[in-house]
Amino acid sequence: MSEDQPAERNVEGIGDYNGPAGGWGALKAVARTVAEQMKASPDTRALLQMNQPDGFDCPGCAWPDPKHTSSFEFCENGAKAVTWEATVKRVDPGFFAQHTATELWGWSDHQLEDAGRLTEPLRYDPETDHYIPITWDEAFARAGAALQALDHADQAEFYCSGRASNEAAFLYQLFAREFGTNNFPDCSNMCHEATSTGLPKSIGIGKGTVTLEDFDTTDAIFCIGHNPGTNHPRMLGTLAEASKRGVPIIVANPMRERGLERFKSPQHPTEMLSTHSTPLASAYHQVRIGGDMAMLKGMMKALFAMEEAEGGILDHTFIAEHTEGIDALRADIETTSWTWIEGQSRLTREAIESMAAVYAGAERVIVCYGMGITQHSHGTQNVQAIANLLLLRGNFGKAGAGICPLRGHSNVQGDRTVGITELPPEDMLDRLDAAFGIASPRKHGHNAVEALLAMHEGKSKALVSLGGNLAVAMPDPEACFAAVRGLDLSVNILTKFNRTCLLTAKETLVLPCLGRTELDVQATGPQWVTVEDSMSMVHASRGKLKPPGAQVRSEPAIVAGLAAAAMPLTKVDWAALVANYDRIRDGIEAVYPDFHDFNLRVREPGGFRLTIAPDKRVWKTPSGKAQFFAHPHVEESMEGQPLLLTTIRSHDQYNTTIYSLDDRYRGVTGRRDVIFANEVDLAMLGLTHGDRVDVTTPTGRMLKGFTVIRHAIARGSLAAYYPEANCLVPLDDFDPASGTPAYKSIPVRVDAAV
Structure with missing residues (x-):
């Protein structure tokens, strides 16, 4: 720094992190x-x-x-x-006698959950403004009466978090469908719904196609729009092993994330005792927020050009035998200009061609992606563009290759597999009805956005939440908070108290459930549950710790209690199902053929993998072939376009759960009121590192008084923490194909704070 340049402002809680x-x-x-x-x-x-x-x-x-x-x-x-989850802290009746709901509303989200585990069923008493303990019988009776009082079943919304087990989720969907609705807003709607919507049309299944073993034999890995160091850290060990084999790892991400750059494994003592860490990304491309489609089209444009010049680049045999739509895709790519590609992606042509060269030179390629791809108004198109890229060289149905959507919650994929969907297939409903003697509704239900809109408009009157923190997780908190407060019934099945519990309806119940770590004893003895990971492996999970209180019940037991209370004439023997979870798994097997011999196979160490048809180059699409999808665009100049802001999670955060106010790898300590910006953009805006700013959307939504900080982020891009920045996203800003809210590409203006 020269003598005439001012020293950079020292911003409280902002520094550099130089470690791996x-x-x-x-x-x-x-x-x-x-x-x-x-x-x-x-x-x-x-x-x-x-x-x-x-x-x-x-x-x-x-x-x-x-x-x-x-x-x-x-x-x-x-x-x-x-x-x-296994904390020794408790929020027992004494805690709620000491603190009113009004007082608790003033606590931060971190403080609310950090207070400890719930120990008894609670209901909100509006006369005293306190949550008071009640018995389970009273809790079920109150919930059942409120559900029975609805004008019709579609006035109820059944939200499910991805942490619920297969057994709990299956009972939950059985409950709602016998009750008479397919209203299943769930956390998939907010994260990978674009995957669940886009991939079935491309390759016939809404899941990833790779196994963990594929990373041992792949020739190249592309990581697009995800941050493994924070969101799926165990992936770092897999990437490190690939890096040591010399596998190129090509990263495309707006922010430079330490978890994609280098890693020191805590499981390797020799590495921990040395100064060595494993480099991960062999090339790191900082694509502009929202520029992934342009980048992917650029890669395909380069591949088509290489094919025309050299030949042998595309897998023509695979394309002819297994795909449709290549001509429309080629025509779209040919009319896409490099000027538009470079402008939208903020990557040079040379950089994108280098990515294409790595792809073309690898026999087996895996593409991994996260919510940086899906949470846009064009998220489904992004997913299908990745599938297009992989199809061009036959990167499905062979070892070491395929598509790898990186799921968040531990069983979000499993919950969808066993029926948590607002769009149930007819054959699944037929089997469910036959197995349990019920008559499931055929009318499609609400996703998360549709549910909140229906609640806001007064069309839905009840919300039952199996885990999660729905109102905080969704966009537009002002509208979502008002929607929940206007309900007749709000039931929250949780391990910990959170802000959604404080959005008091006419009847508000908080029901404490066991965590994944805890011993679950039912009438026939200790029980265990199953989950499905992001690579379609189904395996057992056995909790062994003592529950936090004698009144805490398992999720399956709570769901069964609610169902029996809401439907006095139910045809399902809920008590028998809960007494022995093998019976729930028998029900899953009866409804889903891929779970054949479920109880036998899942008792094997490691469990079993569900069928992924593309592994065998079988495509369950209407034509029986994989589909290329062209996504034409309007070529616009970047001049005058607004900055785009993405919401992100901190390193000490899991979805809406805030473990602390630190974000170690990004150098943030003790605060979350920051906006990450490129230093060139800051200069162009007349701002400096540490200035207080207001962020405004074109429709006037504002985030006021945040501190803007210099960060390694792509030009034209900003980032702020989720859920604090959710106020910038309206409920009607979502991907029209999947309903996924556009948390990752919010057009904004940044001004010095007033």
Whole structure:
């Protein structure tokens, strides 16, 4: 810095992080959170049971377990998820006698959940403004009466979090369908619905096609729009092993994330004791927010040009035998100009051609992607563009190749598999009706956005939430909060108290449930549940810790109690199903043929993999072939276009759960009121690092008084934390194909704070 340049402002809580992902920082963070949440509890041994064949599945991300697990098979954020759940802190009746609902509303989201585990059923008493303990019989009776009082079943919304087990989710969908509705807003609607919508049309299934073993034989890995260091840290070990084999790892992401750059494995003592860390990305391309489609089209344009010049680039045999639509795709790509591609992506032609060259030179390619691809108004198109790219060289149905959507919640994929969907297939409903003697509704239900809109408009009167923090997770909190407050009934099945519980309806119930780590004893003895990871492996999860209180019940037991109370003439023997979870699994097997011999196969160590037809180059599309999709665009100049803001999670966060106010890898400590910006954009706006700013959307939505900080982010791009920045997203800004809210591409203006 020259003498005439001012020193950069020292901004409180903002610094640099120069270490690798993982390493001693991860171990220190685990030790700190164990000390804070579990203190001297002997239950800290639970960490050694996580992701083991006879233990419990991590309640964090859905990254699969290796076939040969180690004695230390968890990551920093998985440890945080477990200690957050297995905490010794309690919110018992004494806590709620001490604090009114009005007082609790003033607490931060972190403070609310950090207070501890729920121990007894509660209802809100408007006369005293307190949550008061009630019996389970009273809780079920009140919920049942309110559900029976609805004018019709479609006035009820049944929300499901992706942490629910297969058994709980299956009972939940059975309950709602016998009750008479397919209203299933769930967390898939907010994250990977674009995958569930786009991939079935492209390749015949809405799931990834790779296994963990495919990473051992792949020739190239592309990571687009995701941050493994924070959101799925166990993936870092897989990427590190590929890097050591010399596999190129090509990253396209607006922000430079340490978890995509280098990694020091806490499981490798020699690496921990050295100064060495494993480099991950062999090339890192900072694509502009919303520019992924342009980048992918650029890669395909380069591939078509290479094919014309050299030949042997495209897999013509595969394309002819297994696909349709190549001519329309080629025509669209030919009319796409490099000027538009470079302008939209903010990547040079040379950079994109280098990505295409790596792709073309690899026999087996895996493309991984996250919500940086899906949470846009064109998220489904993004997903299908990735499928297009893989189809061009036959990267389906062979070892070491395929598509890898990176799911968040540990069983969000499993919940969808066993029926948590507002768009149920007819044959599934036929089998459900035959197995249980019910008459399921055929009318399609509400997704998350449609549910909140119906609640806001007074068309839906009841909300039952199996986990989660729906009103905080959704866009437009002002509208969502008002929608929940206007209900006749709000039922929250949770391990911990959160802000959605404080949105009091005419009848508000909070029902404490067991966590993944805890022993579940029913009439026939201890029970266990199953989950499905992001690579379609179904395996058992066995909790062993003592529950936080004698009144805490399992999710299946709570769902069954609610169902029996809401439907006095039910045809389902709910008590028998809950008495022995094998009976629930028998029901799943009866409805879903792919779960044949479910109870037998899932008792094998590691479980079993569900059928993924593209693995055998079988395409369950209407034509029986994989489909190329052309997505024409309007070529516009970048001049005068607004900045685009993306919402992001911090390193000490899991969805709406805030473990602390730190974001270690991005150098943020003790605060979340920041806007990340490119230093060139800051200069053009007449702003400097540390200025307080107001962020405004074209429709006037505002985020006021945040601090803008210089960060390694693509030009034209900004980032702010979720859910704080959800106020910038209206409920009607979503992908029309999938309903996924556009959290990742919000047009904004930034001004000095007034």
